[in-house]
Amino acid sequence: MYITITDRDDGFGAQFQHILFGMVYAEHKGYTYVHKPIVSMEHNYENDPLYIEKLEEFLNIHGNFKTISDIETETEKGQEKGQEKGQEKVQVIPFWTLYPFVCENFDICLEGSKAIRDYKVIFWEKKQNIFPKEVDVIHIAVHVRRFNSCDWDISRIQSDSYFLNVIQKIREKYNGKKVFHIYSQGSQEEFCEYDGLDIIFHLNEDLRDTFVGMVSADILVTSKSALSYCAALLTDGTVYFIEFGCFNPPSRKWIYR
Secondary structure, X not given: OEEEEOOOXXXXXXXXXXXXXXXXXXXXHOOEEOEOOOOOOOOOOOOOOOHHHHHHXXXXXXXXXXXXXXXXXXXXXXXXXXXXXXXXXXXXXXXXXXXXXXXXXXXXXXXXXXXXXHHHHHHHOOOOOOOOOEOOEEEEEEEOOOOOOOOOOHHXXXXXXXXXXXXXXXXXXXXXXEEEEEEEOOOHHHHHHHOOOOEEEXXXXXXXXXXXXXXXXXXXXXXXXXXXXXXHHHOOOEEEEOOOOOOOOOOOOOEEO
């Protein structure tokens, strides 16, 4: 049976999480995941008319997964050959079915999931890890969520002291040269507390570059954000995770701060 997910109108991270959860739900149930193109997305600060199209291309889903249109075309051809109407129908899995199931069965749905492993290969097609593996050099991506015009939940904004404490713990814990990459929004003046010889700022960069950086890093420090949560699901690096919400279950492999 073919299944797909409902529409969402949140930002890239939440929509990407929605897609990943749809993939693992389909895998666990023995279904085939069908991609439903994204119709709206927040955080398009420059009102780029191609914003969604660029991010869909970035996910590299088209060509690797069937879409609703593909199934509709197959159905029409099947009917022409005398197959029963609706034979190729796609079932839409509601949010309140999808998320509770994946979260309650996180260990079997996401940890060790073949769907995630297969998608990681697809994700990296036409992309490169931006942090080359170097002897005695550790690249740490730190996602510092800042308040923006699309935010409504200020509880998702974690204090700078939290991130500075994690950065210091990592400095003390790991040997070798460490380079901290701060991914966030705003001006560098707002991050004066982070200044250091081992700090590189990536502020207001293209969302795609930010996400690839977080997935590429040897260590990822997440914020209360679906964006860095999805990066944590895809990275092969060590994850320092801060819990938030009931629909963002952590892996047992992650380090909680």
